[in-house]
Amino acid sequence: MSEDMSREADDLADLSFEQALNELEAAVQRLEEGDLVLEEALALYERGMRLVQYCNDLLDKAELQVAKLTVQSNQP
Amino acid sequence: MTAAQLSLPLDDEGWGREEHFGPWTVGALTQYIKELLEFDDLLEDVWLRGEVSNFARAASGHLYFTLKDSEATLSCVMWRSAAARLTWQPEQGTAVLAHGRISVYAPRGNYQLLVDELHPLGLGDLHARFEQLRAQLRAEGLFDAERKRPLPPFPHLIGVVTSAQAAALRDVLNVLRRRYPLVRVLLSPTLVQGEQAPPQIVAALQRLDARDDVDLILLVRGGGSLEELWAFNDERVARAIAACQHPVVTGVGHETDFTIADFVADLRAPTPSAAAELAVPDQAEMRGWLAEQGGRLQGGIGRRLDEARQAVAQSEALLRRFSPRTQLDAQRQYVDDLSRRAGRAMSHRLALDRAALGGLEARLAALSPAATLERGYAIVRRADTGLVVCRVDQVQPGDGLVIRVRDGEFGAVTRSEP
Numbered sequence: 001m002s003e004d005m006s007r008e009a010d011d012l013a014d015l016s017f018e019q020a021l022n023e024l025e026a027a028v029q030r031l032e033e034g035d036l037v038l039e040e041a042l043a044l045y046e047r048g049m050r051l052v053q054y055c056n057d058l059l060d061k062a063e064l065q066v067a068k069l070t071v072q073s074n075q076p
Numbered sequence: 077m078t079a080a081q082l083s084l085p086l087d088d089e090g091w092g093r094e095e096h097f098g099p100w101t102v103g104a105l106t107q108y109i110k111e112l113l114e115f116d117d118l119l120e121d122v123w124l125r126g127e128v129s130n131f132a133r134a135a136s137g138h139l140y141f142t143l144k145d146s147e148a149t150l151s152c153v154m155w156r157s158a159a160a161r162l163t164w165q166p167e168q169g170t171a172v173l174a175h176g177r178i179s180v181y182a183p184r185g186n187y188q189l190l191v192d193e194l195h196p197l198g199l200g201d202l203h204a205r206f207e208q209l210r211a212q213l214r215a216e217g218l219f220d221a222e223r224k225r226p227l228p229p230f231p232h233l234i235g236v237v238t239s240a241q242a243a244a245l246r247d248v249l250n251v252l253r254r255r256y257p258l259v260r261v262l263l264s265p266t267l268v269q270g271e272q273a274p275p276q277i278v279a280a281l282q283r284l285d286a287r288d289d290v291d292l293i294l295l296v297r298g299g300g301s302l303e304e305l306w307a308f309n310d311e312r313v314a315r316a317i318a319a320c321q322h323p324v325v326t327g328v329g330h331e332t333d334f335t336i337a338d339f340v341a342d343l344r345a346p347t348p349s350a351a352a353e354l355a356v357p358d359q360a361e362m363r364g365w366l367a368e369q370g371g372r373l374q375g376g377i378g379r380r381l382d383e384a385r386q387a388v389a390q391s392e393a394l395l396r397r398f399s400p401r402t403q404l405d406a407q408r409q410y411v412d413d414l415s416r417r418a419g420r421a422m423s424h425r426l427a428l429d430r431a432a433l434g435g436l437e438a439r440l441a442a443l444s445p446a447a448t449l450e451r452g453y454a455i456v457r458r459a460d461t462g463l464v465v466c467r468v469d470q471v472q473p474g475d476g477l478v479i480r481v482r483d484g485e486f487g488a489v490t491r492s493e494p
Contacts, residue, residue, distance in 0.1 A: 017230055017258050021230070021362075024369050028372045028373055028376065031372075031380070032372060032375075032376045034379070034383075038381075038384045041380040042377065044377075045377035045380075048370075048373040052373070056366055059363065062258045063257055064252055064253040064259070064260075064261065066260075066261040066262075067261070067262050068265065069262055
């Protein structure tokens with residue numbers, strides 16, 4: 001079980017914020033549509049809640065990164 | 077010299093002119109002209125519009141130029157002291173409003189304007205150029221709504237074209253940090269005003285646009301005068317924006333400033349901060365949305381679990397109905413039922429029997445010897461056996477008898493044969 005968890009956590013880490021949002025939206029929709037086997041529904045729910053947590057974490061930890069494009073003509 | 081002295085128009089009667097005979101000297105005539113012009117009230121205080129040409133700044137710091145319009149030209153001088161007060165750089169072709177007085181420069185026989193104030197008259201001209209370029213680019217379709225591209229809803233990398241020192245950049249970064257710190261910013265620095273600005277802005281745009289990882293470009297500059305914002309009305313800048321493969325958002329000046337760049341851009345924001353706001357989603361809204369999704373997940377799984385529980389309960393009921401125990405119970409109940417019915421039938425039957433018995437009893441009573449005894453008959457039984465004596469041979473003399481009559485019994489002894 002814990003192996004499953006860490007593997008899935010890694011899956012999340014690869015997601016961009018937008019991807020996570022899209023997947024979350026899809027999960028909510030499927031769950032609300034019903035007609036799911038209970039195991040699927042539970043898995044979807046757990047995944048969805050982790051996505052919510054993941055997105056909030058991303059926002060919490062984000063710090064604006066600013067880089068400056070060097071002007072090529074200034075370089076030798 | 078005498079003649080020149082005589083020529084001074086000192087006399088109201090004008091004798092000087094009348095008294096002047098013979099040729100003037102050049103100097104005397106020039107002096108006469110100089111005094112005519114320099115003491116004229118009108119020419120002492122002149123506001124003049126014209127276009128600058130032959131502009132030259134002497135080593136002394138004095139400015140020499142000509143003001144002209146379509147009909148005439150006029151030499152101008154601006155002494156160093158007045159020139160030092162200028163906050164702008166007059167150029168060839170600039171339309172200006174000059175103030176000064178007319179003077180005559182005798183050595184060259186020149187009259188000229190001694191300028192003490194000089195203002196650019198660009199506004200009217202700039203407006204004309206603005207309108208002309210706007211009309212032209214509109215005709216080319218560069219402002220068409222179909223050209224406007226939507227902004228990516230969740231940008232990863234935003235390119236910012238502005239001056240690295242500008243307050244506009246600080247404003248943009250503050251807004252991005254507050255609203256959507258997930259985004260990365262790539263600054264492409266450039267001058268944003270002056271003659272060098274347009275080509276630099278074009279290059280800065282192109283450097284960003286050449287990258288595939290840029291999602292959109294912000295082209296911003298803080299507020300300023302029309303002249304200071306002029307680079308954003310440059311045709312080269314406009315065409316560079318139109319050529320960008322990534323969406324461009326402009327935020328130049330204040331709410332009321334519209335530049336050609338704004339018209340070409342995919343989206344125009346009134347200020348740099350507003351441009352940054354349009355470029356990214358708001359994390360406060362995102363968090364609200366996330367909370368809502370969390371709630372919907374809870375609700376969804378709650379309903380699903382309820383369904384599951386219900387299904388389990390139904391199955392349990394079904395199972396119970398068909399279990400052996402239930403069948404046993406049912407049979408037991410059947411037995412109970414039967415026995416209850418049997419009991420009911422039994423007691424019914426007993427009641428019937430009892431009723432029948434009653435009837436018989438009554439009939440029996442009617443037939444009993446008691447009634448006969450009532451009529452005076454007696455029943456004679458042997459005292460020793462209790463047997464009823466019906467015949468004579470059943471008794472011997474001396475046998476004890478019991479005689480029953482209507483209201484009781486009494487004993488008797490047989491005496492003899494009759």
